[in-house]
Amino acid sequence: MPPAPQTEREVLSITALTLRLRAHLEKQYSSVWVAGEVTGFKKQASGHWYLTLKDANAQLSAVVYFGVNARLRFEPHDGMQVIAGGRLSVWEPRGVYQLQVEALEPKGLGAAELALRQLKDRLRAKGYFERKSRPLQRFPRRVAIVTSSKGAAIHDMLRQFATRWPFCEVIVRPCRVQGEGAGQEIASCIRMLSELHRSRKLQFHWIIVGRGGGSAEDLMAFNEEVVADAIHSCSCPVISAVGHEADWTIADEVADFRAATPSAAVSHFTPLHDDVLRTFNEYGGRLRENMARRLQFARQTVDHLAARPALRRPLQRLRDLEQRLDDASDRLNRAALHRLAKVNEQLGAVAARLESLSPLNVLSRGYSLTRTAEGHLLRDAAVVQPGDVLRTRVANGEVTSRVETS
Amino acid sequence: MSPNPAPPRFEDALRELDGILRDLEEGTVSLEESLARYERGINLLRQCYGQLKDAEHRVKMLTGTKDDGSPELQPFEPASAVETRPAGRKPAK
Numbered sequence: 073m074p075p076a077p078q079t080e081r082e083v084l085s086i087t088a089l090t091l092r093l094r095a096h097l098e099k100q101y102s103s104v105w106v107a108g109e110v111t112g113f114k115k116q117a118s119g120h121w122y123l124t125l126k127d128a129n130a131q132l133s134a135v136v137y138f139g140v141n142a143r144l145r146f147e148p149h150d151g152m153q154v155i156a157g158g159r160l161s162v163w164e165p166r167g168v169y170q171l172q173v174e175a176l177e178p179k180g181l182g183a184a185e186l187a188l189r190q191l192k193d194r195l196r197a198k199g200y201f202e203r204k205s206r207p208l209q210r211f212p213r214r215v216a217i218v219t220s221s222k223g224a225a226i227h228d229m230l231r232q233f234a235t236r237w238p239f240c241e242v243i244v245r246p247c248r249v250q251g252e253g254a255g256q257e258i259a260s261c262i263r264m265l266s267e268l269h270r271s272r273k274l275q276f277h278w279i280i281v282g283r284g285g286g287s288a289e290d291l292m293a294f295n296e297e298v299v300a301d302a303i304h305s306c307s308c309p310v311i312s313a314v315g316h317e318a319d320w321t322i323a324d325e326v327a328d329f330r331a332a333t334p335s336a337a338v339s340h341f342t343p344l345h346d347d348v349l350r351t352f353n354e355y356g357g358r359l360r361e362n363m364a365r366r367l368q369f370a371r372q373t374v375d376h377l378a379a380r381p382a383l384r385r386p387l388q389r390l391r392d393l394e395q396r397l398d399d400a401s402d403r404l405n406r407a408a409l410h411r412l413a414k415v416n417e418q419l420g421a422v423a424a425r426l427e428s429l430s431p432l433n434v435l436s437r438g439y440s441l442t443r444t445a446e447g448h449l450l451r452d453a454a455v456v457q458p459g460d461v462l463r464t465r466v467a468n469g470e471v472t473s474r475v476e477t478s
Numbered sequence: 479m480s481p482n483p484a485p486p487r488f489e490d491a492l493r494e495l496d497g498i499l500r501d502l503e504e505g506t507v508s509l510e511e512s513l514a515r516y517e518r519g520i521n522l523l524r525q526c527y528g529q530l531k532d533a534e535h536r537v538k539m540l541t542g543t544k545d546d547g548s549p550e551l552q553p554f555e556p557a558s559a560v561e562t563r564p565a566g567r568k569p570a571k
Contacts, residue, residue: 209489211488211489221554233537234535238534238535239530241537242536242537242538242554243539244537244538244554264540265540267543268540268543271547273549274549345530348530349530352530355495359495359502359516359519362502362516363502363512363516366505366512367509369505
C-alpha cells in the first residue's frame, strides 16, 4: 500500500501515541476482572508488587501498588491461580500495558503448584526424601559437575576449586538447565555419570548438580520427577546446588546434601589447600617431637644402666672405697694439725694478756711500789713519821730508806 | 584414561599417621619399632607433600561415552559454545 498523501498523513510522536493508547485503554478497561496464574512475582523496595498473570496462551503484566497490597489478606506467589480486578493502563517509558490491580483473590491452587505438590507427595511415599547423606570424601580427587557450561554458576564453582582445592580433577558435564526438556537432559547426564562411576570407567567422589539463580520457572527442571529419579539412583553421592539460599527444589530434597548456592557446594565440601598443608606440617612436627622424646628417654635409660656399679669392673668398687678411705684419713690428719695450731695460737694470746697485767711490767716503765716496815702499801704520806723505814720495790730490786720529813 | 586414581589417599595417610603418633606417644613399642614407625610416618608425609605440590587445577569436559562405556573427555573451555552430544545411552529403567 502506497503511503498516504502528505496532506492526509498524521505523524505522531511516540509519546503522543502512547498517551492516546493509554487514555483509550483506561477508558475502555477501567474495571476488568481476569483469572490466571501468578508468575515472576517480585516485591520491590518501594513496596509495590510486580507480577505476571498468565494462562496457556498469553500473559499480562500487573502491578499491585503499595497501599493496595497492604489491604490484601494474602501474599501471592509463583504458581498460584488468582482472580485479579483493576484497570488497564500503559506504562509509557517501556511502552507496555499493565493491569493496575485493585483487588486480588486466590483461586484454589495453581495447576503447576498442585502438580508439584502431588509429585512431592508421591516421591515422599517412595522414600526419596529420606536423605541418604552418604559420607563425602574429605579430600576429593575427582568430582563431576552437571550444569550449564554458560553462566556464572560454572565459573563460580571452578574458581572455588582452583583457589581452595586445585588437587581435585573436575569433570564438567554441560547440559541445559532450563526450558523444554531440560529436566530430561539433566537426568540423563546424572545417569551417564552414575554409570561411569558404577562401571569404574571413571569414578567420582561426588557429583554437583545445579545452576545459578533464576525465577521459579527457570528452576522448574530441578522439580521434575525424572531428575529426582536420576539423583536418587545415582551410584555416587550427589550435592544439589540450585539457585539461591531461598530456592528449594525437589532435587534439593533428594540429593545426599544440599548447598545454598553452586559456589557454596564447592566451598562447603572441599578443604582449603593451605589448611591441609598446615595439617601435614603439624603431623610432621608431632612426629619429630615424639621421636625426639622417645630417643631422649632411651638415652637416659642407657645412661642410667651404664652408671649402675654392677656393670662396671668389679675391682673398681674396691678402689673406690680405698680412695675414699685415703681421702678420709688425709682429711683427719689435716684437721688434727689445724686444731693443734689453733691451740698454740690461743695459748700465745693468753700469755700475752697475762704479761701485760703483771705489775713488774709497770715497774719497768719507772714506777715503784713502797711499803712500810710492817709491809703495808704506802698510799698516804700522813701515816709515816720521820725516822720510819720504808722498803721500795723497783723493776730490778728493792731499796730501803728512812723518812726525813712527811 | 586409567580407572581410579591410585593411593595413598590423604584420608588413609592421616589415619595411619594418627596411629603412629599414638604409638610413639604411649611409648609402649620398642625403640627399634618406634624408629621404624617414625620413618614410615615421615615417608607418608613426604608422599602427601609431593602430591599436594603436584596439584594442578585440571578441568575436563565429558562429551559422552564410547560404545565400550568409557568416557570421552576433552579440555574444558569455560563458556565455550561447544555443542555436546545429548547424553548417550537410554536409562535402564
